[in-house]
Amino acid sequence: MSPARPAPSSLDVVFAALSDPTRRAVVERLRLGPATMTELATPLAASLPALTKHLSVLQRAGLVATAKRGRQRYCTLTAAPLRDAAAWLAEYGAYWDERLGALTTYLKENP
Amino acid sequence: MSPARPAPSSLDVVFAALSDPTRRAVVERLRLGPATMTELATPLAASLPALTKHLSVLQRAGLVATAKRGRQRYCTLTAAPLRDAAAWLAEYGAYWDERLGALTTYLKENP
DNA sequence: ACAATACTTCACCACATGGTGAAGTGACAA
DNA sequence: TTGTCACTTCACCATGTGGTGAAGTATTGT
Structure with a gap:
């Protein structure tokens, strides 16, 4: 893929974000309301470093917005x-x- | 991703297949009717080796069916x-x- | 002050993807 | 038969992904 790729369209990153079952599970969970990282990680049996990566993918796709409050990070759907x-x-x-x-x-x- | 990944669900491969603009263009083109590999490759400015790979991804996702007729390969949507x-x-x-x-x-x- | 909590960041690793040019295969045409 | 067409397959490369354990950074509780 070396030569001059164009900037990825929003469809690219959205579909790519949804192609992972963990991230779809995150979206499903966030449908019920905001959640912190550990609240997301625990039921999915995902480690926090892994979830941080998933969240950044969802954020780049514009599917999730986050806000730090104290030492917690609240995640909400932006659909x-x-x-x-x-x-x-x-x-x-x-x-x-x-x-x-x-x-x-x-x-x-x-x- | 080393430890024991589960078999990918159909949603996984379908979303992954749709995350590439070339493959979405193939799907859009096939909506108009069947096409051969070169008929797909030419308007997309894609090489045949590249298109062969894309087609195998679409086929694994169950989005496209192909049939060889003579030395040509006809691709159709299976949506x-x-x-x-x-x-x-x-x-x-x-x-x-x-x-x-x-x-x-x-x-x-x-x- | 000290420790626990809630994350994040930092190397790493294994593997899949998307591309290439070059060579190979099978069907058809001259 | 010989060549051309329509692909496919074969290395190979660069990059991105998804995971890990270990260390780092704030914030909060005792």
Whole structure:
């Protein structure tokens, strides 16, 4: 991948963030409300260094916002990027309906 | 990641497959109908070795099926796994965005 | 003051990904 | 038969990921 990669789009990092089961579990947990790092780590049986890395990935994807309060770090969901990813996928919900039509068109144009 | 990783779930590989812009472009192109490897590679300015790798990722994710015909390889979308990913996202997106309520409804009514 | 708590940061390691150029394979065309 | 086309496979490389244990940094409790 050496030569001049373009800046990753938001879809890139969002989908990449969601490709890990631990991070999806974090998102699921945060749906119930904010949580600290140890509150996230304990039920997932994840170490704190590992969770710190996961959180930074989720943060880079814009899926999670954090705020330090005292010596604790509170994490909350910021789901706006999920909307973009879902919108991309939603087009393929429409794909199901138009599938036969597209195939028909294709066969008409490529006999 | 050394110690005993569990088998990746289908969501893992589907989201990972979608995290690359070239592969998303392949999916978008295949929405219009089947295509051969060179037909996919040319507009994306991708080399054939690179595209072969991308295709194997998409195939492992169950997003694309291929059939050899003569010396050409025809690729088609098999979008069933996209629905699982969309369903996962819809659950979390619908909480914030009305537009995704429509997707949730769609997935509920088209099981 | 001292110690515990809640994290973070720092090397590391193993492995997967995404790319390359060059060589190999099988089907078709001249 | 000979060559070309459509790919695939083969090293190889650079980078990113996900994990670890150990050490470091604040903040808080006693």
